[in-house]
Amino acid sequence: MRWIYLSKNNLIEFDHRLAHMSFLNVLNLSENRIYTLSNTLRSDLDDIVSSRNNDTLTADLSKNFIACSCDNLEVLEWILEHTAPTSNLLSVKISTCYYIHNISALPSPIAIWTKNDLVYQITFLQKFCTSYSSLLITLVVILFVVVNIIVASFIHRLRWKIRYWYYVGHSNDTTSNDYTALDNSLRFSRFKYAIYLAYEEDAREFVLETLKPKLIQFEYVVFVHDDILDGLPLCNVLTKSIHASRVVVFILSNGSRQSLEWNIAAHITNEESNYRGKPISLAMFYNSDSTQGLPENLQLLRHDAFIDYPRNGSDGEITAFWEDLKTKVNVIVKTT
Known part of the structure; x- marks a missing residue:
């Protein structure tokens, strides 16, 4: 198998094993509804090119709904690593990305014309996701502390009633x-x-x-x-x-x-x-x-x-x- 053309098929995902296709040159998944790439697919594509010396493999993901999100940041970084110009034998192409996952109501796509465009989007997401994660962790810690203070205050306020009912409950x-x-x-x-x-x-x-x-x-x-x-x-x-x-x-x-x-x-x-x-x-x-x-x-x-x-x-x-x-x-x- 050298060429796989699956464009314009309304595919939401592609998770078939490809590692055994050592002669594969083209994987065309353009114009589908794919928003992310599984670990399995990425690993198989890397394994294919690592087993040969000079034959390139092109994975075309243009005109898909690739997500520009914190959850998909790892995938975007992997795509960047294989975006031309690259010394890697694997070349991955994307043309757009979207900042939401809701594929039924997409906003205007973010155009990815060059590698620098992708670098810009990934850099923004790295900063945003880091601050978002820190904010989320901070909010969780604050919520945990507040809940503990409320519970402790409630227990302290009712400590004698709790003691009373505990010991009376064992009075038998x-x-x-x-x-x-x-x-x-x-x-x-x-x-x-x-x-x-x-x-x-x-x-x-x-x-x-x-x-x-x-x-x-x-x-x-x-x-x-x-x-x-x-x-x-x-x-x-x-x-x-x-x-x-x-x-x-x-x-x-x-x-x-x-x-x-x-x-x-x-x-x-x-x-x-x-x-x-x-x-x-x-x-x-x-x-x-x-x-x-x-x-x-x-x-x-x-x-x-x-x-x-x-x-x-x-x-x-x-x-x-x-x-x-x-x-x-x-x-x-x-x-x-």
């Missing part, structure tokens, strides 16, 4: 080993505890020796921080124990302001209150007389949710305090 795995033993009468109740006491070390003696015994005397089942066994994950236990309590009482002391554990309890209580659709907490001032510096969730408590413990009060004032505390607890208990 809770065993009696997580907490102190419970009365049998409470094992089948929605709530394991009547009151959860949140406090810091500087109020520990008051809680364990005064407050907790008094609440037990009122026949409340009380859970305190000291009931948590060593080695258990604090956030997990705090969430589950607050979820299992009817009322959460925060003992406000000076140590509460810097306590991460106390702050966690405040946030989880806020999420639990939102879940139940009603307030479930009280704030008792033990040795602190201001909410400044306390977690925001407690600063938003209703005014009647705060109660002062009369540390230096008379017997009558202390008795009135216990009655007031009992009344406030019962109001919350009755609504849960």
Whole structure:
């Protein structure tokens, strides 16, 4: 086979193997609708001329729809390498190129009369495609960063809600080993505890020796921080124990302001209150007389949710305090 004439055949592509046609001199694909050349065709044409010494091979692609695009840049560079004048035995001819692939609505063709015309178009595309690729990569990176910032902000904003539902969702795995033993009468109740006491070390003696015994005397089942066994994950236990309590009482002391554990309890209580659709907490001032510096969730408590413990009060004032505390607890208990 020496000559192949396939002009004017409305060919969109030509992908037949030619490497075995070592005597081929002319491949005429002019006046078709070809917009690119496959790797296979280019490789076969190069192989043919590399196997002989002086016979030239002409590939005529004039009056086709060769694409001047970033996707077709490699093909255009290959055509340039074989465009006359060239020392290569393979000569490729094109007469036009187009800047879109939509062959059903082509703009005016770009004429390629000389090798310099093709050089000009390729040089332009090399600069354009490089800037386009850089722009695309930059936009992808920016989009990735923006999406990550949005997701991170969303997660940060809902971090306590996510923690709350994560640990509450695993609450069914809770065993009696997580907490102190419970009365049998409470094992089948929605709530394991009547009151959860949140406090810091500087109020520990008051809680364990005064407050907790008094609440037990009122026949409340009380859970305190000291009931948590060593080695258990604090956030997990705090969430589950607050979820299992009817009322959460925060003992406000000076140590509460810097306590991460106390702050966690405040946030989880806020999420639990939102879940139940009603307030479930009280704030008792033990040795602190201001909410400044306390977690925001407690600063938003209703005014009647705060109660002062009369540390230096008379017997009558202390008795009135216990009655007031009992009344406030019962109001919350009755609504849960």
